[in-house]
Amino acid sequence: MKYYAILVAGGSGNRMNTTVAKQFLLLNGRPVLMHTIEAFHQCVLNPDILLVLNIHQQGYWKELCQKYNFEVPHRIINGGAQRYHSVKNGLDAIEGNGVVAVHDAVRPLISPALILESFKVAEEKGNCIVGITPTDSIRNIAVQPTVAISRTDLILVQTPQTFRIDVLRAAYQTPYRSEFTDDASVAEYAGYEINTIEGARENIKITYPEDLEIASILIKKGVTE
Secondary structure, eight states: OOEEEEEEEOOOSGGGTSSSOGGGSEETTEEHHHHHHHHHHTSTTOOEEEEEEOGGGHHHHHHHHHHTTOOOOOEEEEOOSSHHHHHHHHHHTOOSOOEEEEEETTOTTOOHHHHHHHHHHHHHHSEEEEEEOOOSOEEEOSSSSOEEEOGGGOOEEEEEEEEEHHHHHHHTTSOOOTTOOSHHHHHHHTTOOOOEEEOOTTOOOOOSHHHHHHHHHHHHHTTTO
16 A cells, blocks of 8 residues: 655745744744654655645745755645645645545644554545544634534544545545635545544644744654654
């Protein structure tokens, strides 16, 4: 069985209040993206890594790889207008079948063990997404009066979202819709039931400045080893 990882790096620095894209910000002395790539490289299944990156950022990424002597093998694929199109570009670059994990490039603390589990469950069941149970109370504010929602009925969805390639290819035959926020939503719209496994609270998405500080502390504590 062949295994692949599509790392989607389409973020900007807007919510970080920086002109540098989030995936290039320094985390413990190296760009965030390098931590993410290394996590997949360390998975025992040795997946082929495809980095989907805006064409205008590819030259800068290559400069960073030279600067930091980063030599983990990976292919660079042109990003698309939306996440949907970026993932589709990554899929189109894969020949044959196997299992593919789609992951946010700005989730650098994903553990190789969780990557492995997601691959194995998807290989058996067709797909697998990771998520965690909310700890805060949740209310539906779309109705009046507002209504409390049980946390036990919900998960906060993370990545990787992992699929047998034939399943994800079939799902991505569906034309783009604005409600497609992730790969699971594309597959669900195409008629597939989605399988879930427990994610990890340290598998945070770098979105705000404090996320970078939290990630730095977690790395120093070795939580992803």
